[in-house]
Amino acid sequence: MALAELEKLDRNEEGIARVLEILGERYGERLLTGLSVREQHAHSTSYIPAQLPDGVFAPNNVEEVQDVVRLCAEHRVPVIPFGTGSSLEGHVNAPAGGISLDLMNMNRIIAVNAEDLDCTVEPGVTREDLNHYLRDTGLFFPIDPGANASLGGMASTRASGTNAVRYGTMRDNVVNVQAVMPDGRLITTARRARKTSAGYDLTRLMVGSEGTLGIITAMTLKLYGIPQAVSGGVCSFPDVESACQAVIMTIQMGVPVARIEFVNGLAMKAINAYSDLDYPEGPCLFLEFHGTDAGVKEQAETFGEIAEEFGGGPFQWTSVAEERTKLWKARHNAYWACVALRPGAQGLSTDVCVPISRLAECIVETEADIAESGLIATVIGHVGDGNFHVLVLMDMNDPKEIEQAEAFVARLNRRALSMDGTCTGEHGIGQGKMRFLEEELGDAVDVMRAVKEAIDPHNIMNPGKIIGARRT
Structure with a gap:
């Protein structure tokens, strides 16, 4: 998405002021409004410009999450969930301001059920923390996106990584989630049974929803035996x-x-x-x-x-x-390592995924495109499932370079779509790939929009991500 195309959302100044006032009265210094902490909570590894929240609050338990969400719902104020800030498509930006809900204090490992090969954790547990905790059980959690991301963030963005070819992605390894919905209700999407035919698959709906439908406050994950x-x-x-x-x-x-x-x-x-x-x-x-x-x-x-x-x-x-x-x-x-190829440059990291029968063709054409564009960019991929990443190194002070890089990313996404692939294998949509989602799925995005509007009618849950305003 071109920098100038970030969707502009209206701010509810009166509601934001009231929410900040009430949270300050209830939680005192735990509500943070300083510039540096707000900048930190709009920061990610994306090149997309930061859009700051108005306040940052780190709940210690699910009851505090419900309290904040109910208050924000009452005053029509956005809530933006935050984990480790390692996302790549502007997921933690606050285009309409609001409250950044930092979930890293909710980092308990609630239960490990070794016989059932699963565990239940809060969203602030990181994948490295979990595997460190599990090391004496003979079990491990295999999803490895590279960064030591929070498991709540990994579920929200449907993360995968280097082990996906054998163990699948977060979609395949989340048994259920507990989530606070936009009206403050707490739901659990399923029990711990490994299979169910009970109603709509709300677990899969929440996994990959990028915080736009609710706030994940716990989840049950599949575990695997450490190989001999x-x-x-x-x-x-x-x-x-x-x-x-x-x-x-x-x-x-x-x-x-x-x-x-x-x-x-x-x-x-x-x-x-x-x-x-x-x-x-x-x-x-x-x-x-x-x-x-x-x-x-x-x-x-x-x-x-x-x-x-x-x-x-x-x-x-x-x-x-x-x-x-x-x-x-x-x-x-x-x-x-790749960023170090061009000191002072910033990396624009993007990914696509194609059927593996088209993988060589897609990578070869992409490398030719890079060379023809005069860009410095590397290609690395989880090629067992057709997913690869391109890191474009660019001078953020050079508008022409930014324009060239964004044009290249657009061509890359459309190249993948022309090969019956997807504009993102694992980074998610966020703000950066919204227009490509429309190109990829067409009218299906209107169905997503209808789901969003039904669950979150006041658009307080991480607004301006995945789907934009209704098309006219």
Whole structure:
């Protein structure tokens, strides 16, 4: 979305003033209105300009969430949920002002049901906190978007990450959510049973709703046994097509790969420099396999044979934990590694997802587009499910560069749509991709809008995200 196209929403000045007054009377210094803290709560890793809330409140429990939401509903004041601020499409902006509800104090792990392979947590628990807590149980939570995001934020944006090819996304791993609705009611969308035919699937409706329908205050998540053995490594390829064909063959042969990540040549150069590695600086795949000692060895060897068939390799793999940790730490630091390619620049991070049969074509055309545009940009992808990210490095003081970058992103989104893909595999819509959602789903967006208006008739829940004003 071009910077000038951010939707303008009217502010309810009288209502905001009254809500701030009442919250100040009820909670005193816990209501924060200083400029720096309001700037922090409109900040994310997006390049989209910050739109500040009028106040920030960090509830300690669900009753305080209900209290704030009821007050805001009474006075028609927006409520914007905030986790760690790692979102990428302007999700935490406050285009109409209002109250930023910082949920990071709600960070209890309520229950771990080891026999049922699930746990119930509050939204402020981060994925790293949860796995640290679980490490002595033999269980883990696999969704890994890279950033140490809050689980509430991950559910709200339907996050996924490097393990999605084997374990799925948040959509597949949230059993139920507890949520405060726009009128202050507290609902639970399902019980803990692994399957149900009881009514509308409200869990799936809330997961990915980006705070526009309610505030998630707890959720039950699926857990998995920590694999007996893990192997992983890096394999280089002569070109993008060869790497993508190896991915397709691996998936089609049923090799139970846990992670399979594509990194293009420029990104590999950045990763090597940033993490002091010496991998080949061409298209590479990072892989990981989970299973038994014999199983992960067999899987790694099978992939090595596939890679060789497409001119790749040798596949350098290891089952030594320290070496694998170094490898994946380098992958997770790829954002900062790529930003370092152009000191002083800011990164515009975007993602698309296409059927894997179109993946090579889409990446090749995207790299050609980058070169023709004269942009500096890297390509990294969770290619096992056709999802890849582009990080464009641009000078935010140069309007021409910003215009070029935004035009490139528009072409990238439309390229993915032309291949029967989606404008976002995991970043979400937020503010940044609203117009592309319209192009992707057409009249279905009107159905989403009807759901939003029915549940949140006064548009107080994270307004100006996912769907804009009704089309005329």
